Amino acid sequence: MTEAEPPPARRPRRLGVVLIPLLIPWSVQVFTRADATLLFPWGLVNTTPPGVTDLYSFLFVYTAGLPDYILAWPLSVGLYLVGVASVVAGAVAGRTYEDRRVTAAALCSAGAAQFSLALGFSVQPYRTAWPTGTLVLVAIALALYRDAG
Numbered sequence: 001m002t003e004a005e006p007p008p009a010r011r012p013r014r015l016g017v018v019l020i021p022l023l024i025p026w027s028v029q030v031f032t033r034a035d036a037t038l039l040f041p042w043g044l045v046n047t048t049p050p051g052v053t054d055l056y057s058f059l060f061v062y063t064a065g066l067p068d069y070i071l072a073w074p075l076s077v078g079l080y081l082v083g084v085a086s087v088v089a090g091a092v093a094g095r096t097y098e099d100r101r102v103t104a105a106a107l108c109s110a111g112a113a114q115f116s117l118a119l120g121f122s123v124q125p126y127r128t129a130w131p132t133g134t135l136v137l138v139a140i141a142l143a144l145y146r147d148a149g
Contacts, residue, residue: 014144015091018084021140026076026133027118031126041077069120076113080137082106104145111137
């Protein structure tokens, strides 16, 4: 076990930290004071009217001809899942199955894609988008993997 690799007891903790973004909105779009949309990796939550739409339904059932910047949402989820799969492999099978550089790159790339999504929403009139997922994903990558290399 190298100095950069945490002891086996810390690997499950790392997995728990990497799963936190499932609970936090990755992008918060505010249209008016009373109307917001929260984009999670699993779907979106509207405040007015209140409702939840899963990612699959949003992409393939309710919408057609999406702007290119919205495609950053499923791309970021895919990149995030690559990072989670890498951490799971490391937690279950040991450090030789997690390439920490791949995990860090997947998390940071997912954060970059989310920033692209928020930027695309922000250029629309009367809409502001906050890239909370970018901050969370990059912070996790830095906190857990800054010494990977």
